[in-house]
Amino acid sequence: MRAFFVLAALLCGFWSLPAVSAVSPVAVLTAPLSAASPASPASPASPVSVSASRCDVQGPTALAAVGELRLAYQSIGRASDPTLLLVMGLGGQLIHWPDEVLLALCEQGFRVIRFDNRDVGLSLWSHGAPAINLTYEVLRYRLGLAVEAPYRLRDMAADALGLMDALGIERFHLLGVSMGGMIAQHLADLAPARVQSLTLLMTSSSAQGLPAPSPALLALLARREADSRALAIEQQADLLAALGSPQVVDKRQALLQQAAQSYDRAFNPQGVERQLLAILAEPSRVELLNRLRVPTLVVHGTADPLLPMMHGVHVAAHIKGSKLKLIPGLAHRFQDAFKEPLLAAVLPYLQAHRGDGQWARLHAAAGR
Numbered sequence: 001m002r003a004f005f006v007l008a009a010l011l012c013g014f015w016s017l018p019a020v021s022a023v024s025p026v027a028v029l030t031a032p033l034s035a036a037s038p039a040s041p042a043s044p045a046s047p048v049s050v051s052a053s054r055c056d057v058q059g060p061t062a063l064a065a066v067g068e069l070r071l072a073y074q075s076i077g078r079a080s081d082p083t084l085l086l087v088m089g090l091g092g093q094l095i096h097w098p099d100e101v102l103l104a105l106c107e108q109g110f111r112v113i114r115f116d117n118r119d120v121g122l123s124l125w126s127h128g129a130p131a132i133n134l135t136y137e138v139l140r141y142r143l144g145l146a147v148e149a150p151y152r153l154r155d156m157a158a159d160a161l162g163l164m165d166a167l168g169i170e171r172f173h174l175l176g177v178s179m180g181g182m183i184a185q186h187l188a189d190l191a192p193a194r195v196q197s198l199t200l201l202m203t204s205s206s207a208q209g210l211p212a213p214s215p216a217l218l219a220l221l222a223r224r225e226a227d228s229r230a231l232a233i234e235q236q237a238d239l240l241a242a243l244g245s246p247q248v249v250d251k252r253q254a255l256l257q258q259a260a261q262s263y264d265r266a267f268n269p270q271g272v273e274r275q276l277l278a279i280l281a282e283p284s285r286v287e288l289l290n291r292l293r294v295p296t297l298v299v300h301g302t303a304d305p306l307l308p309m310m311h312g313v314h315v316a317a318h319i320k321g322s323k324l325k326l327i328p329g330l331a332h333r334f335q336d337a338f339k340e341p342l343l344a345a346v347l348p349y350l351q352a353h354r355g356d357g358q359w360a361r362l363h364a365a366a367g368r
Helices: 002-011 099-107 134-142 153-166 179-190 215-222 229-242 252-265 269-280 286-291 310-317 336-352 358-367
Strands: 062-066 069-076 083-087 111-115 172-177 195-201 296-301 323-327
Touching: 062 153, 069 153, 083 153, 083 179, 099 111, 099 336, 111 153, 134 269, 153 179, 153 269, 172 179, 179 195, 179 269, 179 286, 195 336, 229 252, 296 310, 296 336, 310 323, 323 336
Parallel strands: 083 111, 083 172, 172 195, 195 296, 296 323
Antiparallel strands: 062 069, 069 111
16 A cells, blocks of 8 residues: 555655755744654744845755745745745655756746745644545545545645735746646635746646556656655655656666655655645646636646656647647756746746836836
8 A cells, every 4th residue: 555655646746856956054033842742742933034144045044934844935025026835646755846046037027935834844734634544535535536635736835825915926837737726726726816827837637538657657656655764765766767767867876865855855755745645636637727817838748657748738729829838858847958938938928027117127128
């Protein structure tokens, strides 16, 4: 059953992106945190923005009180700039966003906010995490029965919206990857007037009939089981390699380092299990997508082994007026070889919808 859990988790984006940045210190807005105990309760804290100095990707991490949670987040850039909220995938932490990408977004005039979803990283439950019976619920899922989850993806979308409320941000751009893209779909549906633009990377509509992961990836996932830190890191490095593009050869030591950073910052498999149940309990979002009227860009790779290309095509087909960008060779990870193509796809769309007139001024200045 453990092997099946890991398999199902990966099908939904678990460990989909490598850790690429050093751990940032946590600002003392609550009691000091222990990365080894991510589920321990924290005392309440006033929502305080810790927007770092201009484009400082190594700035502090802080906690914001959002309902029964304390969400760990980092704000990069000037508070006066348009806000871009990043939402990570299943099991992913805020450190999984590449620093180079954050820097490029900030230097283009965006205030970038990344955060740990509930149940991962340094985000905390105020009164203890809910209990689950994963084995029973996964069995129900395999039998086609309804899954009982302690929370849903829509609740996670409400978390992200609550973070914006806590920081006093009314309107913002929204970018989600993998499961984070699913959460972003819900957020855009919950508060369409507040979302200036929506960018969906490597994600899905969760509709029936879409292509399954590659057989080679399924075979790798089915054998995964680890009872020690060393083995968990080795297996995660194997997975990162498998989720990468066939056009890129990764250095094994770099993958091991990325896996170790993620493991050592916060390791909370029970939290990831709860996130997994939220995904397994999720129905198709086609009806939701059909009613979205938010400017939307869908970006997907042609070599994605986890959520094959048609997942992205299907999402775009059901969002009226959306734009679809397919990146040749891109898989289900942020890899150096694809950072420029990703930024080339995302930045012009964000700039065109920034809403403060700066893009038009830059174009006018370039034409003189």
